[in-house]
Amino acid sequence: KQEVTQIPAALSVPEGENLVLNCSFTDSAIYNLQWFRQDPGKGLTSLLLIQSSQREQTSGRLNASLDKSSGRSTLYIAASQPGDSATYLCAVKRYSTLTFGKGTMLLVSP
């Protein structure tokens, strides 16, 4: 059974810091990995999708890497802003379903 773990569970940083969120998964036979953002009580917004054959993807201040063999992914956020405050979830896809971690709750203070 696939298990996804996200570390840390919560993170509080001052504005402007660069930060790294970690995601690990137990079964490397994945189709892709997707990072999402979730604001309190809201749905999920897709941030980045990395196919299993790819090593990284970038979108603006966000960069996600994937090491399938070791079962790890990282989400790098550059120059964090208060508007980045949210919960960040990673999910791995096998067959056609997603398995999620519990998320990292990020608070960026001005």
Add this chain to the structure above:
Amino acid sequence: DAGVTQSPTHLIKTRGQQVTLRCSPKSGHDTVSWYQQALGQGPQFIFQYYEEEERQRGNFPDRFSGHQFPNYSSELNVNALLLGDSALYLCASTPTSGTEAFFGQGTRLTVV
């Protein structure tokens, strides 16, 4: 493009009642999946519909059932509601040949 839309946004039901949640997928998407997210947890896969049939199912009891219509919209039905069914229910859509999942804003179900 309206994206994935879900209705209602909030719902309060009494234990033992039945509830129906609705989802309209993103334009061009024919596959709909439902997830349950308890407070402080990641979403858990309930089931997936494609071509009006349940294609995959997660570890949820038969009280959870669904339907997909010819226009690809979908319903999630939960019978005999329990307090533990209180959660945010999320709908996701993907195109047949696509890989990226898009989620709706969710329906917050509270069972009292």
